[in-house]
Amino acid sequence: MDTRWRRRPRRLDPQVADALVALGLFVLLVLSFGVTVRAGQRPVDAGAWVLGVLLTAPYAVHRRAPWLALTVTLCALVAFSLMHYAPYPGVSAFALLFGLALHGRRRDSLLALGATVGAFCLALAVQPAGVVAPSDVISTLLATAVAWLAGDNLRQRRLRWAAIEERARLLEREREDRDRAAVTAERLRIARELHDVVAHSMSVIAVQAGVGSHVIATDPTAARAALGVIESTSRGALTEMRRMLGVLRQDGETAMHPMPGLADIPRLVAETRRTGLGVTVSSTGDGAHLPAGLDLAAYRVVQEALTNVLKHGGPVAHVHIARTESEVELEVLDEGSPRRPRHGDVPVSDVGLAPGAGQGLVGMRERVELYGGSFEAGPRPGGGFRVHATLPYAVQTP
Incomplete structure (x- = not known):
């Protein structure tokens, strides 16, 4: 400073x-x-x-x-x-x-x-x-007026300088506050990105590692398939991490690829299905072209919701995406069975997944609210869990 x-x-x-x-x-x-x-x-x-x-x-x-x-x-x-x-x-x-x-x-x-x-x-x-003499009277009165005017003028100058310095200090503090707020916002953004990438990938890897360990002696084919999922998922996570580090460095050394969006949902669903979790996808409307940041936020919401279903939910997840000219609506449901998605004959509940700390829901809510949207998440009346988010196009935060 x-x-x-x-x-x-x-x-x-x-x-x-x-x-x-x-x-x-x-x-x-x-x-x-x-x-x-x-x-x-x-x-x-x-x-x-x-x-x-x-x-x-x-x-x-x-x-x-x-x-x-x-x-x-x-x-x-x-x-x-x-x-x-x-x-x-x-x-x-x-x-x-x-x-x-x-x-x-x-x-x-x-x-x-x-x-x-x-x-x-x-x-x-x-x-x-x-x-x-009359000149003495005039000179005395003039000198008196000059003395007062000089003192008053200098006082006004000092007041103005004091005001300028105070304003400069206020502007400096405001700049520091803005810098701190920007750093905090960037840290939160990075934390959300890291959580979304790492949590999803590590959940898939943990599930498949448990499956492979369980069936390696009895079903080598299923174990080999689990190892394949672990390999592809870890490679994808590394690519995402390198992409993020490249954005942070901005040095041109890392190959840059477009950030994922709703167009990448089919690939995400295919990777999730390889873990044994059933996923259905329905989409309505075409709508306008989504801004890059909002498109990424929508993708991360679906990704984190599927991760939560994989760790805590039922055997089937239902993803619905509805797009209009003004907003995109996302909904992810699971059927609420006690964690029974299987890879072969092995229940996911047997692979030792630890319950999450709830950071995924916090990250999803922050992403949605950042773009002026609404977010709801909670148990369904008939069992299972529901994640619902609405992201408007018009209300955006740079």
Whole structure:
């Protein structure tokens, strides 16, 4: 992740910075104590030094106590003028107004602006005759306005930058959330594909291995046929696995073949029948050409349903596929006999298949719901099990 929004250069502590500014203002005021004294003005004495401290020190606390700082500074400004000291301490008031506009709320800074203008007008009005010219009044008022505008403008800039940085952080978090969601979705998709391929193939292999082991001494022909089914099923599973790994790598090294779809149902049924499970297939309607993803989802639903029948269901499975212009409907039924599909004379219940963990139904439901369809699975009233899914063409998730 880009850490430019997290790692910032260390800044000077605001309280230390304000104290340094206050010290600098005091130094500037002290340097102005050497100006020429005009008629009616008095030279600098101890009172001027005290008022100088009161004029500049409040800047150090203007963030924590803005109104106290403003009150002390303006009162000292007026007192400095009433005492007719020669230096003009306007810079301290300008700096304080700038700080209040920069660090405070606009409403408060506007009130501070009005108070500062009033204090300057009073301070200029009490000066001895001949000391203040009209240009001094205008320049003072203009400087006051500039100080407030500069502070307020910089505050607005900081707010905008803060908003931009916050938006950037939000966008970064949203991007990370989308990436995590995409990774999770891809993992689920891969898990479904692996389950559908491996579970079906391993179920067939387990059944045929049990059959072969049972009849190898008494019926070598049946055992040879079981080994043939194991060989073809394992080869098919390996091909599917290589195909999936090729899609994940996308390096062109693995031969790519079209993913299976409803057109491959006859091949799936033929492979399933070789295990000894009876399968009937009926299909109605032609409908529109199915999108590749939806076609694969429909195939996997039928494949997993037949796998469940092979492991847990009756001797015969009935597959019905109905296609219209807007949806495809899938239904897989079994007759509910206690696992009696046979290869020769050997019942499947004798080959030691462990009950599934129910992941197949979860995978089927996720696939169907991914395309906005409906899914139902459960026991039939008269015995057996029913899997029913409807996949619409129009509602799809990329």
